[in-house]
Every structure is written in structure tokens, then in C-alpha cells.
Amino acid sequence: MTEHSPIDQNPTAPLPAESSSTTPGPGVVPDFAPPAADRPRRRYAIAGTGHRAGMYVQALTGDHADVGELVAWLDPNPARIDYYDAQAGQALGGDAPAGLPRYTPDGLERMIAEQAVDAVVVTSIDRTHAELVDRSLRAGADVVVEKPLTTDAAGCRRITRAVADTGKDVVMTFNYRYAPRNSTLRQVIADGTIGEVTGVHFEWVLDTVHGADYFRRWHREKANSGGLLVHKASHHFDLVNWWIDDVPTRVYASGALRFYGDAAAAARGTGPRPGRGTGAKGDPFSLDLRDDPRLEALYLRAEHHDGYRRDQDPFAPGVTIEDNMSVLVDYARGATLTYSLNAHSPWEGYQVSVNGTLGRAELRVVERGHVEFREDGVLDPSATPEAAGDDPVRPAGHRLVVQKHFGRAEEVPVPDGIGGHGGGDAILLMDVFRRDLRVGADPLGRAAGYLDGVRAVAVGAAANESLLTGQPVRVEDLDLGVPLTGDRTQPPTTGGRRPLG
Numbered sequence: 379m380t381e382h383s384p385i386d387q388n389p390t391a392p393l394p395a396e397s398s399s400t401t402p403g404p405g406v407v408p409d410f411a412p413p414a415a416d417r418p419r420r421r422y423a424i425a426g427t428g429h430r431a432g433m434y435v436q437a438l439t440g441d442h443a444d445v446g447e448l449v450a451w452l453d454p455n456p457a458r459i460d461y462y463d464a465q466a467g468q469a470l471g472g473d474a475p476a477g478l479p480r481y482t483p484d485g486l487e488r489m490i491a492e493q494a495v496d497a498v499v500v501t502s503i504d505r506t507h508a509e510l511v512d513r514s515l516r517a518g519a520d521v522v523v524e525k526p527l528t529t530d531a532a533g534c535r536r537i538t539r540a541v542a543d544t545g546k547d548v549v550m551t552f553n554y555r556y557a558p559r560n561s562t563l564r565q566v567i568a569d570g571t572i573g574e575v576t577g578v579h580f581e582w583v584l585d586t587v588h589g590a591d592y593f594r595r596w597h598r599e600k601a602n603s604g605g606l607l608v609h610k611a612s613h614h615f616d617l618v619n620w621w622i623d624d625v626p627t628r629v630y631a632s633g634a635l636r637f638y639g640d641a642a643a644a645a646r647g648t649g650p651r652p653g654r655g656t657g658a659k660g661d662p663f664s665l666d667l668r669d670d671p672r673l674e675a676l677y678l679r680a681e682h683h684d685g686y687r688r689d690q691d692p693f694a695p696g697v698t699i700e701d702n703m704s705v706l707v708d709y710a711r712g713a714t715l716t717y718s719l720n721a722h723s724p725w726e727g728y729q730v731s732v733n734g735t736l737g738r739a740e741l742r743v744v745e746r747g748h749v750e751f752r753e754d755g756v757l758d759p760s761a762t763p764e765a766a767g768d769d770p771v772r773p774a775g776h777r778l779v780v781q782k783h784f785g786r787a788e789e790v791p792v793p794d795g796i797g798g799h800g801g802g803d804a805i806l807l808m809d810v811f812r813r814d815l816r817v818g819a820d821p822l823g824r825a826a827g828y829l830d831g832v833r834a835v836a837v838g839a840a841a842n843e844s845l846l847t848g849q850p851v852r853v854e855d856l857d858l859g860v861p862l863t864g865d866r867t868q869p870p871t872t873g874g875r876r877p878l879g
Contacts, residue, residue: 389429389670390591392726392746392774406558406793407805409817413445420811423450423495423519425486425510426502427458429676430524433803434499435462439469441804442811450493451480453502457680461672486510490517497522497547503596504603508533511548512540520547522810526612527831529604531839531856534832538859541828548828549810554613555620555824556802556809559776559792563730563741564621564822566780566790573736575622578715580730582614583723587749589701590663592721593638593692594655598699600842605699607631607845608838611719614728615707616826616834618717621732624709625833625862629840630850633703637722643693655689662751665689705841706850710863724748725772737782747772833862 422438424431438448448466451459459480467476481489483506489495497520500510508528511521527550528534541548554560567575584592592610596602603609619625636642643651655664656678667678667689677688690696701722707715727744747769781787809816809825836858840851853862 389673390588390665392585392588408808408820410808410812410815411817413812413815417445419445419447420496421449421494422446422522423452423489423493423498424448424462425452425483425498425500425514426506427451427453427455427462427676428501428503429672431462431499431501432465432672433807434501434522435466436469437807437811439466442807443470445815446811448476448478449495450478450489452483452486452489452498453480454482455680455683455686456480457683458676461675483510486513487517490514490519495519500524504529504609505601508536512536515540515544515546515548518544518546520549522549522551523831524551525616525831525834526604526608526838527828527835529602529608529835529839530842531835531858534835534839535857535859537828538832548831550826550828550831551806551810552613552616552620552826552830552834553802553806554617555822555826556805558794558802559741559743559778560617560621560802561822561824562778562790562792563732563739566739566778567621567732567734568623568822571737571780572732572734572739572782574711575624575713575732575734577713577733578618578622578730579733580614580618580715580717580728582611582717582719582728583726584610584719584721585723585726585746585749586662587746588726589721589723590638590692591665592699593697593701594665594690595688596686598638598690598692598697600698603699604835604838605842606719606721607633607700607703607705607841608835611703611705611717611838611841612831612834614717614719615837616830618707618715619830619833619837620823620826622709622713624711624713626707626715626837626840626853627710628708628850628852629837629844630706631703631841631844633700633841633845635697635700636702638692638701639697640693640695648693651691651693653694654687654691662749663692700845703841705837707837737780737785740779740781741776743776744772744774747774829860829862832858832860836862 424434438446451463453459463475463478467474470476479493498514500507500521500523502510504526507523511523514521528537592598592606597609652658652661652664656667658664667673673688681687703719705717725744725748726746730741732739776792778790778792779787780790813825836853836856839856840853843851
């Protein structure tokens with residue numbers, strides 16, 4: 379395949395050029411053999427029909443419909459199932475909804491048996507991941523799970539036990555690995571260009587469109603999401619683990635809710651706030667669900683079934699997650715990570731510096747250079763660049779620079795990607811649905827399994843524990859149910875805590 383369909387992306391996230399590109403740079407997309415004519419399609423069910431499910435629905439009714447088919451929905455909210463069932467019917471060439479069987483979470487095992495499900499795609503609320511993964515594996519299905527794998531150490535133990543007991547497969551969808559800018563940095567490190575890694579500094583900033591969104595929806599409660607140190611930073615911790623090919627051993631964290639939430643707003647003298655974003659006018663922190671037909675259908679028109687509001691005020695009571703976080707992580711081979719995350723920046727992107735014994739690599743990414751607020755609402759310059767104009771000071775884009783000791787800095791070219799998350803989504807989906815057809819191994823090892831998910835959650839879970847105690851936390855003391863240094867392609871052994879090494 380040389381052209382690829384655009385891939386669904388969070389409506390509040392930046393829209394870099396790669397999001398709409400259908401022609402990747404040379405060498406970016408791996409080679410896959412065509413499926414045999416008599417190869418049966420794998421049967422997939424979607425568990426959790428919120429916004430993120432759209433990427434998988436689109437994939438299984440579009441680019442990957444020749445190797446996989448949607449056979450069932452699982453969600454407690456029938457209105458959200460209605461939306462995707464209609465979308466699937468249209469994508470498959472019909473003029474009516476697909477009419478796929480639908481189940482509520484208590485019917486998971488029955489769904490797998492009745493519909494002969496080969497794999498369950500878990501895109502539900504984070505706190506439900508461990509249960510749905512565990513039950514799916516034990517019912518005989520493989521699992522594809524959105525990040526994070528789970529929200530805490532107990533969830534990791536539940537999943538690793540299920541993998542050990544069943545021998546079934548768990549695929550983690552760490553799409554940022556597939557973004558060419560991140561893959562290129564991985565290649566620079568793996569080639570030994572900067573020598574043995576001694577330390578990584580990683581700063582990620584979320585702007586007041588995307589960042590605020592985590593404080594409007596269910597993510598605002600740490601019991602649901604594990605906070606941004608798990609939900610969002612799982613992407614980031616996985617990148618570091620993968621970039622330097624090492625595992626975390628000790629974590630110290632500091633952080634607080636300093637901008638969003640009612641207490642922080644009151645301390646700044648903020649006046650009365652709208653109860654919800656829909657219908658609010660002239661407020662840069664409000665999200666009107668009616669402005670996005672998909673959000674309106676999935677959430678506003680679905681409220682009467684479960685009472686869930688997708689457009690809560692980010693400064694309302696009830697926020698229990700942090701918006702400013704700093705983390706210090708020690709790694710098994712001696713490198714140290716310093717990491718920070720801010721969720722109320724005026725621009726969005728990240729900066730990574732990797733120090734090695736032979737030099738240094740620096741990756742700077744601007745996903746959205748600024749956000750404008752006008753009388754008719756927030757203007758996203760990454761979605762409407764013609765209206766916003768160029769940003770000469772902070773233009774969107776990326777730059778990877780490598781400088782060896784006693785030499786000049788050199789820029790490393792980064793090829794174009796396709797789809798959201800830095801051009802990685804569409805490539806990830808090929809590995810998810812066609813990995814048995816891949817021609818040759820991936821030298822970058824981008825495909826992720828359950829152990830990669832555990833390694834990423836380990837940092838966030840340890841950081842959350844450190845926030846509570848004020849002390850550094852040894853990762854092995856979390857008792858995650860599996861040694862992090864193990865082979866991620868092999869199931870773990872059952873039993874109690876095992877040391878690293």
C-alpha cells in the first residue's frame with residue numbers, strides 16, 4: 379500500500395501536517411506481504427466505544443478490513459454503540475447501521491463465546507483495563523489494549539497472572555514509538571552515535587486546549603486514570619524505556635494541582651465559572667460539544683443513559699489529579715531520567731536531550747505553537763493555519779540534532795509519517811492487524827507487548843506512590859507480578875515478587 383487513510387485523533391490534540399498526510403517518507407512504512415486468498419479474517423470486538431475507539435473502527439472497516447472484521451460491541455452506553463454501528467455500516471458500503479451484536483460489560487465472556495471473538499480491542503476507561511484484559515484472556519481471546527495498560531501495580535499483577543495462566547497475547551498500542559521523529563532518535567541511540575547513554579532530560583508541555591481537556595472528563599479523577607503520570611506519561615516513559623533499551627529501578631516524584639481545579643482557581647481570584655462547556659460563551663477553557671458532531675453524538679446525546687458529562691469545567695470541584703509534575707528515574711544500567719509535565723502551557727510539544735559518553739542528541743518538537751482566543755471562541759492554529767497565520771517565533775515542526783564530542787552539531791533528517799500522534803498511528807495499526815504478514819523483523823523493535831506496558835506503568839505507579847510518601851520508591855517493591863528485565867515475548871511465571879536482574 380502506498381497511500382493510507384487519515385486516522386482518527388483526539389479533537390483537542392494538535393493537528394500537525396502528518397495527521398492528514400497519506401504519503402509517508404521513504405523507509406517509514408514496513409513491508410507487509412499480502413494476505414493469502416484463503417486466509418480467514420480475525421474477528422475483533424471493541425470494548426469501550428468512546429472517542430478513541432474510532433481509530434480501530436476506521437481501521438477495521440477501511441485499510442485493514444481484508445485481514446480483520448468487527449463482529450461485536452461492548453459498552454454500557456447504547457448511544458455510543460449506535461454511533462459506531464452506523465459509522466461501520468456506512469464504511470462497509472451499506473445504507474444502514476451494521477447491526478453488529480452488542481453487549482454490556484457483564485456479558486464479555488458470553489460475547490467472546492457467541493461471536494467467536496479472536497481478539498478484544500480494549501478502549502474503555504483506564505480503571506477498567508485490568509479487569510477487561512484479564513477476563514478476555516481467560517475467556518480465550520487475545521487483547522489489543524490502548525495505553526495505559528492499567529492504572530496501578532494491582533492491575534499489573536492481575537494482567538501478568540492472566541498472561542501466565544492462559545498464554546494468550548496482549549498487544550500494547552504505544553503509537554508514539556512509530557512517529558518517525560521518535561524512531562529516528564531510537565536509531566541514533568541504537569547505532570551508538572552518542573555512546574552509552576548516561577542521562578535523559580525530557581520535558582513535555584500540554585497547552586490550554588489539549589491540557590485542559592484532561593480536567594474536563596473522567597481523567598480528572600485519579601481513581602479513573604491514575605493521573606497524568608500514568609494516563610499521559612505512559613507514552614513518555616515507554617519512549618524513554620524503548621529509546622535507551624533499559625528498565626526503571628527507582629523513582630522519585632514531586633507534583634501538585636496548581637492551575638486547574640476549584641482551589642487553584644479561587645486562589646487566583648477567579649470569579650464564577652460556567653457549570654459546563656456546552657452553551658458557555660466567551661470562555662477559552664470551555665468545550666462546547668455541539669461544535670464537533672462526533673463529540674455531540676458520542677457524549678452530549680448519550681448523557682441520558684449514564685449521566686456522564688464530557689464537557690465539565692476544568693476549574694470545578696472534583697479534580698484529584700496533578701497538572702504540574704516532575705520525576706527523577708534511575709535505570710538499571712546507570713542512566714538517569716529527569717522528566718517534567720505541565721498541562722497548562724501556552725504551546726504544546728516536547729524537548730528531549732540524551733547525553734552519552736560520545737556526545738548528545740537533542741529532539742525538539744512543536745506540535746502547536748500557540749492558541750488564540752477570539753470572540754467566537756478558541757482558534758486552533760494547527761487545524762486552521764490559514765486563519766491563524768504563520769508563527770515565526772515558534773513554528774510547528776521538529777528538529778533532531780546530534781553533536782559528538784569535539785565536533786559541530788549536525789541535524790539528522792526525519793522522514794514524514796502518516797496519521798496522528800506524530801505520524802505514527804497508521805503505521806502502528808499495520809503492526810496491530812498485520813504483524814504476521816510483516817516481511818522481516820523490525821530493527822527498531824517498535825511493536826509493544828504487555829511487558830512494555832508494565833514497564834511504562836511502573837514509572838507512573840511508583841511516581842504516584844512517591845507523591846504520597848515524599849520518598850523515592852524502588853520499582854521492585856511495587857510487586858508488579860513479573861521481572862521487568864524479562865523477555866517480553868514470553869509469558870511470566872506465576873508466584874510472588876521476583877528481583878530485578
